[in-house]
Amino acid sequence: MTATTMSGDKLDQRPSYGLFDGFEAFRTPSDENFRSVFSAGLVVPDTNVLLNLYRYSSEARDSLLSVLRNLGSSLWVPHQVVSEFWSVRDSVLRDPRGxxxxxxxxxxxxxxxxxxxxxxxxxxxxxxxxxxxxxxxxxxxxxxxxxxxxxxxDGDGVRYLEDSTNDPVVSALDDIIAGKVGAKPSQAVLEQRMATGHQRVEKEIPPGYKDKGKLGDFLLWCELLDEAKRRDCDALFVTSDVKEDWWRRVGEAPRGPRPELVREMRQQTGRALFMVQPDGLLERARSLLNIDVSESSLENVERVQQFEVAKQAGDEWAAEAVAAVLDRLSEEAPVQAQVLRRAAELGGFISRDDVYRIGNYDSTRSLRGFTRPVRRIVQAFQDRGLIPSEVDDLLQAVYDDETVGLATGFTVPRSAMPLVLEWADPEDAPA
CATH class of the missing domain: 1.10.287 (Helix Hairpins)
Structure with a gap:
């Protein structure tokens, strides 16, 4: 838009903006937005959407498959999603309902x-x-x-491990997404994206910085952006993931995509990004595509969704886990143990200078690898199934653009801070 005013004898034209310009993430999508993306946009399911087909009741499973089928050419699945589906499917089939x-x-x-x-x-x-x-x-x-x-x-899961051709989920998906899966990125493109992804994780740029360095979410995001740009259309991302690196939250409730994601989508493609959870997709499809979705199917999908939310919320540090890690750390790497406690006392962040003071380090000493003993001990407990695999790093380096690769300090995750303080013995406090 352009505002026109008179300045002397000259016509002064300046751009003018509205309430949502630059703040598109805060606009609640309308039925028309969803109707448009269903018919002429891009609907992209996350890996968890496909894997949850094993966890739904048969009725709910058929409902979601019917929706995916009716999306026609708007349905598109990134290569990363299919890769993750096959890599995780076996473990899901061994215990699909947990x-x-x-x-x-x-x-x-x-x-x-x-x-x-x-x-x-x-x-x-x-x-x-x-x-x-x-x-x-x-x-x-x-x-x-x-x-x-x-x-x-569900005893059928193990049987489908032996023969995927008899797996009803695989058979249905094979038919529905045939010709709708993205091409595998070249090795050069993949390496470039991996390098960029690691940089974004360090700076906590969404999505994927909660992905524990696996970069799967970021690789999926790159494919989504490329396809939306190629088609020149809006995109709807469907996911059961409720982590903060995807969603803008109001309290604990996800209300839409992170503003950074909406902004990046707009900058890269000129188009809009929408997000829903699987139950939201079913509700919209039922009303806008006239697809028969029963209330019991919706309830089942919602229950599985609640289980996913609880499981992700449960991937936090527990008192026993923190105590076990710090007990070993105090013996094998006492400086790191003191740094963890001091960081918790300081509200979750400890500066590089404080680490040098606690360790009595010479100023020329590098802190590269300082968190390695913590990660090694945590990994040992995770390998034994004693600590969830998705917990935040107990001690994580923080970087900024001015330190040329040097850590400015270290952080302790919020969920672990009170537990670190509970474990700590005040007599061991650093001088």
Missing amino acids: TLALAAELDKVQTRAEKMITDWARDRSLSPATAEDLRSGIEAAFDAAIERIGEFD
């Missing part, structure tokens, strides 16, 4: 609960018979719950 994992976790909780009862009864001089009676009640309750959970186990 019943085995849940039973294992409940077994651990039961063991801890019984020990708590035993310790409590001993400290209060209760009789062994009383303690045993309390433990028996806990055991019966857990056994009943685990047995009930086992009724929801």
